Amino acid sequence: xxxxxxxAVPRTHWENANDMGIAALVADALGCERRIQKEVNLANEYxxxxxxxxxxxxxxxxxxxxxxxxNITDIRSTLRVGRFPAWSLAPDYITLLARTKTIAGExxxxxxxxxxxxxxxxxxxxxxxxxxxxATNVVMQQRLAxxxxxxxxxxxxxxxxxxxxxxxxxxxxxxxxxxxxxDEPGQSFIEIPPVAMDENTSLFSVDRRKxxxxxxxxxxxxxxxxxxQPVSFGNRASHDVITEVLNEFAFVPKGQASxxxxxxxVYADGSExxxxxxxxxxRRHENESDIAPLRAALMSxxxxxxxxxxxxxxxxNREVSRSxxxxxxxxxxxxxxxxxxxxxxxxGTLVLHLFHTGFEPAVLGFYRALVQFLTNDNKxxxxxxxxxxxxxxxxxxxxxxxxSG
Amino acid sequence: xxxxxxxPRDFTHPAxxxxxxRGYGSESEICRAVANLLDRRSAITAGPGSEDxxxxxxxxxxxxxxxxxxxxLREHGALRLSGNFHILGLGDSSRVGPSVEEVTxxxxxxxxxxxxxxxxxxxxxxxxxxxxxDKLDYGTIWKITRNKEATESKPEFLARSFTSYFFERLxxxxxxxxxxxEILKGxxxxxxxxxxxxxxxxxxxxxNHDWRPYRFCIQDVVFGSTVVRHSKEHxxxxxxxxxxxxxxxxxxxxGARALTTFLxxxxxxxxxxxxxxxxxxxxxxxxxETIRELASRSGVVIAxxxxxxPGEAKLLYLALTAFSVDLQERILSLESxxxxxxxxxxxxxxxxxxxxxxxxxIVLGSAVPDVVLSGTVQPHxxxxxxxxxxxxxxxxxxxxxxxxxxxxxxSSDGEKTIELEDNLREFSTRFEAASNSLVFQSNEPLVIxxxxxxxxxxxxxxxxxxxxxxxRDEIELVRHFEAxxxxxxxxxxxxxxxxxxxxxxxxxxxxKSIMARFERxxxxxxxxxxxxxxxxxxxxxxxxxxxxxxxIIRQ
Numbered sequence: 001x002x003x004x005x006x007x008a009v010p011r012t013h014w015e016n017a018n019d020m021g022i023a024a025l026v027a028d029a030l031g032c033e034r035r036i037q038k039e040v041n042l043a044n045e046y047x048x049x050x051x052x053x054x055x056x057x058x059x060x061x062x063x064x065x066x067x068x069x070x071n072i073t074d075i076r077s078t079l080r081v082g083r084f085p086a087w088s089l090a091p092d093y094i095t096l097l098a099r100t101k102t103i104a105g106e107x108x109x110x111x112x113x114x115x116x117x118x119x120x121x122x123x124x125x126x127x128x129x130x131x132x133x134x135a136t137n138v139v140m141q142q143r144l145a146x147x148x149x150x151x152x153x154x155x156x157x158x159x160x161x162x163x164x165x166x167x168x169x170x171x172x173x174x175x176x177x178x179x180x181x182x183d184e185p186g187q188s189f190i191e192i193p194p195v196a197m198d199e200n201t202s203l204f205s206v207d208r209r210k211x212x213x214x215x216x217x218x219x220x221x222x223x224x225x226x227x228x229q230p231v232s233f234g235n236r237a238s239h240d241v242i243t244e245v246l247n248e249f250a251f252v253p254k255g256q257a258s259x260x261x262x263x264x265x266v267y268a269d270g271s272e273x274x275x276x277x278x279x280x281x282x283r284r285h286e287n288e289s290d291i292a293p294l295r296a297a298l299m300s301x302x303x304x305x306x307x308x309x310x311x312x313x314x315x316x317n318r319e320v321s322r323s324x325x326x327x328x329x330x331x332x333x334x335x336x337x338x339x340x341x342x343x344x345x346x347x348g349t350l351v352l353h354l355f356h357t358g359f360e361p362a363v364l365g366f367y368r369a370l371v372q373f374l375t376n377d378n379k380x381x382x383x384x385x386x387x388x389x390x391x392x393x394x395x396x397x398x399x400x401x402x403x404s405g
Numbered sequence: 406x407x408x409x410x411x412x413p414r415d416f417t418h419p420a421x422x423x424x425x426x427r428g429y430g431s432e433s434e435i436c437r438a439v440a441n442l443l444d445r446r447s448a449i450t451a452g453p454g455s456e457d458x459x460x461x462x463x464x465x466x467x468x469x470x471x472x473x474x475x476x477x478l479r480e481h482g483a484l485r486l487s488g489n490f491h492i493l494g495l496g497d498s499s500r501v502g503p504s505v506e507e508v509t510x511x512x513x514x515x516x517x518x519x520x521x522x523x524x525x526x527x528x529x530x531x532x533x534x535x536x537x538x539d540k541l542d543y544g545t546i547w548k549i550t551r552n553k554e555a556t557e558s559k560p561e562f563l564a565r566s567f568t569s570y571f572f573e574r575l576x577x578x579x580x581x582x583x584x585x586x587e588i589l590k591g592x593x594x595x596x597x598x599x600x601x602x603x604x605x606x607x608x609x610x611x612x613n614h615d616w617r618p619y620r621f622c623i624q625d626v627v628f629g630s631t632v633v634r635h636s637k638e639h640x641x642x643x644x645x646x647x648x649x650x651x652x653x654x655x656x657x658x659x660g661a662r663a664l665t666t667f668l669x670x671x672x673x674x675x676x677x678x679x680x681x682x683x684x685x686x687x688x689x690x691x692x693x694e695t696i697r698e699l700a701s702r703s704g705v706v707i708a709x710x711x712x713x714x715p716g717e718a719k720l721l722y723l724a725l726t727a728f729s730v731d732l733q734e735r736i737l738s739l740e741s742x743x744x745x746x747x748x749x750x751x752x753x754x755x756x757x758x759x760x761x762x763x764x765x766x767i768v769l770g771s772a773v774p775d776v777v778l779s780g781t782v783q784p785h786x787x788x789x790x791x792x793x794x795x796x797x798x799x800x801x802x803x804x805x806x807x808x809x810x811x812x813x814x815x816s817s818d819g820e821k822t823i824e825l826e827d828n829l830r831e832f833s834t835r836f837e838a839a840s841n842s843l844v845f846q847s848n849e850p851l852v853i854x855x856x857x858x859x860x861x862x863x864x865x866x867x868x869x870x871x872x873x874x875x876x877r878d879e880i881e882l883v884r885h886f887e888a889x890x891x892x893x894x895x896x897x898x899x900x901x902x903x904x905x906x907x908x909x910x911x912x913x914x915x916x917k918s919i920m921a922r923f924e925r926x927x928x929x930x931x932x933x934x935x936x937x938x939x940x941x942x943x944x945x946x947x948x949x950x951x952x953x954x955x956x957i958i959r960q
Contacts, residue, residue, distance in 0.1 A: 002772060002792060036785050046784040050949075053787050061880050091772070097788050098773045111787040161788055162885060163795040164770075164841045164875055166892050209638070229743075232676075236640045268676025269957065270749065271781055325781065325956060 001165045004089040005068075006146050007060055008075055008155040011115045020063055025056045026114055033107075039332065053111055060084065060158050072149045079153060086160075087146050090139045094161075099132055113147075115156040122147040213237040217245045221263055221278075230264035230272060239356055239363045240390040240400065246276065246364075247401045250371050251283040258282075265364060271327035273361070274334065276368050280375045281405055293351040293387070298366065302357035303391060310355060314340070315362055326361045333365025341373045341384070349383040355397060356390050367403070374405030435473060435571050436480050441685065442584065451482030451496025458495050462506055468523060471544035474536060474567040478505075486587070490580050492571070493525050508533075516551050522560075524549075525567070526574070534563055534570065546570040581688040585648045588686050592618045592632045592645065613675045616645060621663045626652060629660040633671055641680035641712075642672040647693050658702075661695035662725060669722040670755045673748045679715040679722075687711075699725070719747055726751040729835075732765050739768070745775045753778055758954050762807055762834050762843075763800035769838040771796045780955030790952075797948030798876040798941065803843055805937055806872065806907055807834060809854050810845060840892055842873040842904075853905060855935040862933065864903055871896065873906045878941040879914050886923055894930040907935045909944060 009022065017023045032049035036042065060066070067083040069075065078085040097109055107113065108128060113121050126144060134140045150157050217237045224231045233242060252258045262275035297306045299320060300313035315336060320329055344350050356363065370386060388400035442448035459478050463470060470478070477484075483494025483501040493505040505523060512518035512533065521539035525546070528534055532550040537543065546567060547560040564570035574580060596618055602608035611617050613635040621628040629649035636643045647668075649660030672679045683692055691710050700707050700717070703724030707717050723733050728750075739745035750768060753759045759767065759778075768774045773789070776782055777796045782789040811829045832847035845851065846869045853862040853870075864870045873896070875882075875889050889906065897904050906927075913936060915923070927934060 002795075004788075033785060049787075050784045050790070053784075053791075058880050061884060094788070094792055095772050098776055109786050109788055111791070159788065161791050161795070162881055163792070164799065164877070165885070165888070166840055232678075270676075270746065270779065323957065327781075 001091050002094045002161060002163050003091065003165050004093045005066075005086045005160045005162075006089065006143065006150075007066060007084050007086045007158045007160060008079065008146070008150040008153060009060065009084055009158055010079060011154050011156065014114050014156050020059050022056060022059055025052045025059065026112060028052045029056065029112070030114075033110075056112055056158060057160055061160065072145050075146075075149050075153055075155075079155070087142070089142055093139050093143070096134065096137065096139060111159045111161070113157045115151075115154055118147065118151045118156060122151055210238070210241050213241045214245050217241060218248070221245070221249060224263050225261060225278075228264070230266035232266050232268070233360050233364060239358055239360050240388075240398075242360060243356070243363055243367060243388050243390075244401055246367055247403060249278045250367070250403070251281045252279050254283075265327075265330070267326035267330070267361065269326050271325035273327040273330040273364065274368060276364065277371050277375065280371060281403075284404055291349055291351045293353045295353045295355070297355045297357050299357045299359060299362055302359070303355070306355050306357070314354065314366065320359070320362055329359075330361035330365040330368075333362045334369045337366045337369035338373060341369065345373075345382050345384060351383075351385045351387070353387050353389060356388055356400075358391075370403055374403075433473065433476050433480075433568075435477050435568055438572070438575065439477075439481050439484060442484075442486065444686075448484055448486040448584075448587070449500055450484050451494055451501045453480055454478045454482040454495040462495065465506070466509055466523070467520060468538035470523070470538065471536065471567060473544075474523075474525070477567065477571075486575075486580065486583065489583060490574055491526060493527075516549075518549065522547065522549060525570075535560075536567060576688070582648065584688065585646050589618060589630050589632060589646045589648060592616050618646070619667065621660075621667065628652060629664040631664050631667065633668065635675035635677055636682070639680070639682065640677045641682050642668060642675060642677055644668060644681060644683045645686050647683065647687055647696070649693075649695055658695055658699055661693070661699055665696050665699055665721070666725050666755055669718055669725065669748075670752055672718060673722075673752045679718040679748060681713040681718055683711045722751045723747060726754050726761065728761060729765065732768060735768060739774065744773070745778075749775070749778055753955060756954075758951055759800060760804060760807075762836070763804050765834075765836045766800045766803060766843075767796050769836050770799065770841060777952075778955060780952035793952055794945055794948050795876070797951055798944045799841065799874055801944045801947055801951075802876040802907060802909060802937055802939065803872075803874045805939055806843075806854070806874075806935070807845075810847075810851055837871075840873060840896055841875070842871055842896070845870045845872070853933075853935065855907075855937055856933055857936065860933065862903075869900075869902050871900065871902050871904045872935065873904065875906060875908050876941070876944065877908065877911070879911045882908065882912060882915060883919060887926065890923070890926050890930060890932070893932045897930060897932065905933050905935050907937060909937050910940045912936050 013019050013022050014026060015023055029049055029052035032045045032052065036045045036049065063084070065082065065084045066086045067078050069078055069085045069087055072087070075085045107117065107121055108124060122144070125147065129135050129137070129140050129144065147157065213236065217231075220231050220236070223229065237245070249263075256279075258279060260280045261278045263278060264275050265273040267273065294312075295310045297303060297310050297313045299315045299317050301317040315333060319336075320333060322329070354366075370384075374384065383404070385402055385404040387402050389397040390400055392398050439448065439450065443450065456479060459470065459475060477492070478494050481494070482496030483504065484490075484492040485501045491502060493503065493508055494501070495504055495506065505525065508524045508527070509518070512524055513520070518524070518535070521537055522535035523538055524533040524535045526534040528548060530550070532548055535547050535549050537545045537547055544566050545562065546564040546569075548563050549560050564573060575584075595616070596602075596611065599615070600609045600611055602610055614637055616632055616634045618630065618632045620630040627650055630646060631644060631648065632646040634643050634645075635641075647664060649658075649664050651657070652659055668681055669679075672681055683690065687693065692707060692713065696713075697707060700721055703721060705717055705720045705724060707713055707721075713721070723736065728736065736745060736747045736750055740747045745768065750764055754761055754764055764778070767777050771777050771792065773792065776789055777793045780793065782793060784790045810832070813828050813830050830847060830849055830851075832845050832849075832851070835844045835846075836842075837844060846867065847864075848866050850866050851864040851870055853864065856862060873889065873893055875886070877885060877889075886908075893904055893906055912934065923934075
């Protein structure tokens, strides 16, 4: 059984470099976190980060100042006598933590929270609890209460994990209970609007193989939405089919109210990427834009014959094709696209002719970022139009359905 | 009597007066089968024979060939299949050997073969399969043997027609294997031509959707060969060749087991749906009997004739991985709740990342086993990563003990200890999740390793040995070891069995006062510490490597 103890450590220990050594380790670890975001020299950063966190845990444990508390109200009295209050969480915390895997931001899932970052983390945690249907979960409430009390007491938090305690039977029971309690009503049902194929989505009407792939993918998405199961991408359908089918699902169907939903995305290597948002965009039927389009290949070094026809490549192949899981490649493409769209849109309206070059994680990452960007109100009044073009052997590239907003 | 005398030619044969039907309504069975063999590159033919040549043969020897053999000659001339199946015919003798014309003439002259018989295959040992063109038994196949004294012997009936004979010969196990070998050979040649890969030189490796030939060996013993690819269209694994070997001194179906396990692992690695399809090049276009036999022994029912469905593949994979029944149930229960991928649990064993026993410890011991087995969390997801490391550490520490206990030691002269490869001690292992302990039971006495102060303890045969595993570093030992001893005391009271506690080498680094306290406590409850030679730092480093290897195991 895994135990978690949340230890409240007063601000002075976080700031005084000559004290327990926490300050230096925290600064080092936070630096690693920043550099890990940039994905440069990851092996070194991971090694350093692990070492810092390990030593941080040891500093606190070896200080001899830990004092287990049973009530939140004991925090202040414990701190007054120069001890660190340690609050044990119920054993299913680890299973709940596993749900934060795909959540980024405000350091969810980390093991230390300096006093300055604690309030922001507490708010993010509260929000995540609500979104994940865990607002009434006992463990989550315990943790939230301690975070709030520690914030008030001007402390930071260090979370200690230890394993191999008796008995796992209890832990499993608790874990199963946690699953039951976390399924709040309303979360278990997703209303799926009917999606009709219109002429925009009949791109593959002449290619029976692709038609078949599109039909299977549509069925997979329907089933996944109903059963909340992931959809497996990468083997069943090619990237052009994926793009066109996702286009059908990304837009709110004609005459329907918006019912935002999302599908879980799993790749052939078993890794799971961020969910893909569906039914969030409103399709506009506008005349062809008179703005000269930018022409881009999705990834460099894949279709070199395109080079003479394009202005640039959206992704650099060497940055995407690293040795990592496909979900991580998808995440990289997602973040890169969001950044590039943000900076592009600062220049005004953008019409992009995007020549697909394969590699499904790049496609999914790109269009997920596009949907998120188009859904985001901050984009202002500028127009964004992405027109996909698909490679066809011995024929010109075929124009796909436009994504615009 | 010396040999046969040729019978006078029967020009009054009724069939001769009937004109041949040209252009059959549908392709004959033989033509389809031969086309299939040619498609697999497992046979060569002389090429279509001309009707004039066939008529000339009939005229020369005064026979009327049956329709099926006539059609065969017209379409393919002659056929040679991997050296031991050769239908004589007409056409280019440099490609397929002597013609039916040459052999008929030779046998009539040397053996005195009766004129109603047309030799169609040399069966070896002075025997030929011959077509009977006499009006009695017209079209039947007979074995005609010439014995050493060159005396007459009685013809032996083989088949009622050329078609029956052809398929009986084609489907003999030896021919099936020969066909598979020919297909394998074709794949290997194609593979060399396309990829030119060599272990020593390197080169381009095939992608999942290319046909890939594999062979499985233990030292110089070949267990089998197979050729597979991932089918993008059907999102499954396709098998073109499945050729297991029966190996003396190994358990029955050992070759089939190795190949089937590979197919299942490959189906997972390629990222498909776990469906396995056997192509029409696999004999009879059916799942090989050896796989059905393996499935049947494992209680897995395969419904289709040529496809193993994803659900069936999962169950077969679990059974072939030989997880304990309890563990299988737990894995399937976790899978039904979306908390574990059963196929991944099997794959990490066959991929050599974890042993079966270690998977059992992880699945039963961790609340989030899929996180540990998939290795997908990265160090900056601190808690989940640390959880993975802690459980991997536990599995490695226990794995070290398991390995040590299994190794038999033989002393040749009382001084020198010789360890023999593969000479392992058999015992059962069970993981008790409630106390994080292992229970070993052996039919031989077990000598307990790594005890302090050179103590020598031997557990008699058939007595369960319980080892509480605590993969704690020094600081954790200080904090939690007393609680661990309380657990040990409870277990001793409940089980009345020998109980030990396994800890890493960090235990030796504990301050003397604390160590003395622990020793007093251990002595009072009657438990001994087994101190592994491995430090937590080493175990964690290996654990991190294992997690990294687990991360990218599929393509």
